[in-house]
Amino acid sequence: MCEANAYIRRNGHDELVxxxxxxxxxxxxxxxxxxxxxxxxxxxxxxxxxxxVDHKIILEEITNI
Amino acid sequence: MCEANAYIRRNGHDELVxxxxxxxxxxxxxxxxxxxxxxxxxxxxxxxxxxxVDHKIILEEITNI
Known part of the structure; x- marks a missing residue:
């Protein structure tokens, strides 16, 4: 399967979303x-x-809007 | 393999990039x-x-900047 896991990067650490x-x-x-x-x-x-290839989607929160 | 093909969508048509x-x-x-x-x-x-799952990345050109 070719889906990927989505993570939010916080302080250099990736949290699974x-x-x-x-x-x-x-x-x-x-x-x-x-x-x-x-x-x-x-x-x-x-x-x-x-x-x-690593099955990763890296996101960054938008907090200043 | 879990890579995807990238396409630019133009007038409803997807062109491989x-x-x-x-x-x-x-x-x-x-x-x-x-x-x-x-x-x-x-x-x-x-x-x-x-x-x-369809191995597709769809892009849209930015032309007005």
């Missing part, structure tokens, strides 16, 4: 994600890095 | 990509959708 993400749509300072189990999650964040 | 993308970093109205063959590409664009 949603595993097995299939779809990800960034819009209006948010990131909407749906995983292969049909779970949805929307977080105030932006994508800072994808590392697909 | 770089295949087998491993790393992707969005920054300053650009998207920097590196694929599993070590090829690098930077385009003036933003991510509008990831569809990882």
């Amino acid at each position: 949603l595993e097995a993400v299939d779809k990800l749509i960034p819009e209006n300072n948010q990131v909407c994600m749906v995983n292969i189990f049909g779970q949805q999650k929307t977080v105030k964040a932006r994508v800072i890095e994808l590392s697909l | 770089l295949e087998a993308v491993d790393k992707l970093i969005p920054e300053n109205n650009q998207v920097c990509m590196v694929n599993i063959f070590g090829q690098q590409k930077t385009v003036k664009a933003r991510v509008i959708e990831l569809s990882l």
Whole structure:
């Protein structure tokens, strides 16, 4: 399976937000994600890095808006 | 392999930009990509959708800056 786990990077540490993400749509300072189990999650964040071979999506929270 | 192909969406049509993308970093109205063959590409664009099970990264060109 080729989904990836989404993490929020805080202080250099990556916290898991949603595993097995299939779809990800960034819009209006948010990131909407749906995983292969049909779970949805929307977080105030932006994508800072994808590392697909490692199955990682790294997000950064948007706090100053 | 769990890399994805990157496409730019133009007029509803998706044009391949770089295949087998491993790393992707969005920054300053650009998207920097590196694929599993070590090829690098930077385009003036933003991510509008990831569809990882379909191995697709959809970008949209940024033209008005």
